[in-house]
Amino acid sequence: MTTTNALNENINTWISQINKEYKAAVSVDCVIFGYDENDLHVLLLKSDMPPFEGKYSLVGDLVTPNETLDESAERVLFQRTGLKDVFLEQVKTFSDVDRHPLGRVITTAYYSLVKLNPELFKIQEGNSKLKWKKVAKVGELAFDHNSILENCLTQLRYRLRDKPIGFKLLPKKFSLKQLQNLYEKVLDIELDKRNFRRKLKALDLLVDLNENQSDVNHRPAKLYSFDQEKYERKRKKGFNFEL
Amino acid sequence: MTTTNALNENINTWISQINKEYKAAVSVDCVIFGYDENDLHVLLLKSDMPPFEGKYSLVGDLVTPNETLDESAERVLFQRTGLKDVFLEQVKTFSDVDRHPLGRVITTAYYSLVKLNPELFKIQEGNSKLKWKKVAKVGELAFDHNSILENCLTQLRYRLRDKPIGFKLLPKKFSLKQLQNLYEKVLDIELDKRNFRRKLKALDLLVDLNENQSDVNHRPAKLYSFDQEKYERKRKKGFNFEL
DNA sequence: CCAAAAGTGTTTGTAATACACCCATGG
DNA sequence: CCATGGGTGTATTACAAACACTTTTGG
Secondary structure: OOOHHHOOOOHHHHHHHHHOOOEEEEEEEEEEEEEOOOOEEEEEEEOOOOOOOOOEEOEEEEOOOOOOHHHHHHHHHHHHHOOOOOEEEEEEEEOOOOOOOOOOEEEEEEEEEEEOOHHHHHHHOOOOOEEEEEHHHOOOEOOOHHHHHHHHHHHHHHHHOOOOOHHHHOOOOEOHHHHHHHHHHHHOOOOOHHHHHHHHHHHOOEEEEEEEOOOOOOOOOEEEEEOHHHHHHHHHOOOOOOO | OOOHHHOOOOHHHHHHHHHOOOEEEEEEEEEEEEEOOOOEEEEEEEOOOOOOOOOEEOEEEEOOOOOOHHHHHHHHHHHHHOOOOOEEEEEEEEOOOOOOOOOOEEEEEEEEEEEOOHHHHHHHOOOOOEEEEEHHHOOOEOOOHHHHHHHHHHHHHHHHOOOOOHHHHOOOOEOHHHHHHHHHHHHOOOOOHHHHHHHHHHHOOEEEEEEEOOOOOOOOOEEEEEOHHHHHHHHHOOOOOOO
């Protein structure tokens, strides 16, 4: 009942197929999430490709013959933002036959996390087609990019509960309030202040910097930083983040 | 500071790149997990491709111009096993530049879950190069397939705790012991019988068939089946599996 | 009646939740 | 001295974990 014999699995078939038409353009698309301590944003680019002229799209590019997908995503991120060594995670590969108007383009989606500081915010100024949009207010995007964005957002939310990646969206020094805000904003939930703080204390991954906020017209908050090395040590001993 | 101006993001660049060398062969590789109520197996194929002659590899194929990756994975699964409508999940895309000896082949990994019955076991007989190997005893595979297998196994274990997919590895009617065995074997953990049963009762997703095992030389176990529709209804109400 | 696996409750510890008041600072 | 957000503890409840004996069947 199996159809094994119908298959020709020898090398020559592969060689001829690879060299003929069995090739596709391959791209990466990056969902670059930026957090400015108020809203989660995503970096978009105004498209000039028919039939999507004027619509926004994610930033992406074709994968060159001598780079991996990871490298390609890093390159795209660097070319668009000037940032290196940024968190990037592969999410899913999208392959609908008609997803791209110029022909078959199979694309792999990545998301990345950056702190949105004023300098980064500027990349959308001038004649640039780049735009930081609030994720909650993204409208219809070009290609299948709404679907890609949705998948990446789901993945981000999943990971945020699972791994300590939230810190990548905050400055090195932050208050517990800032951290809680981040979780509330990105996950779109409300958290109890006291329970949140207790849980974080129990995780024992923050360093108390013995510094305070300044220039705030209320009691200044204590500042903390995330201890990546401590986390790695704990993780290796079988510890799990689980917020 | 941004390098936006160095980018040429207009259509003509795309068209010329797509039509020139910016193409790659694209394939799928399927980690077909089979469970025989004792061990988790994976379907492998003896390779004849230098330099991997004689080594086993996962089953896979090039993606044809008119099919999606999902469809391609379904096709591979059907061609190798004769099975349709089987659980398949995309895991990750692998893109090391030198991962394939015949040139650049970017591959997307899927895993799938099948019940290993005697009929399915037969596909490795005769002159077939197919082989069901115990996952625990898989040696060195061709290409980067050890890495792919590992990623898929991790994903399977993750999902097993998260979504009710374990039932796909069992016959329609099963005992609670069979179910517990499955979890223990695949996750490589030990579970407490009473706690396991209590938890499953609490999830309220099994149908008591009011049938018993027969022809066993001990007290026969009650048989249950998984209620997919009940699960979907619960899931839509915000219920989570979480074993 | 023996072997082999099925089936069943209770106790104890730990983590999640809910909740309200005082504190420090800038203006 | 007032407005603003920062910071803290306790009581209750739900869930996880540990654990041992009786029941049913086939041989």
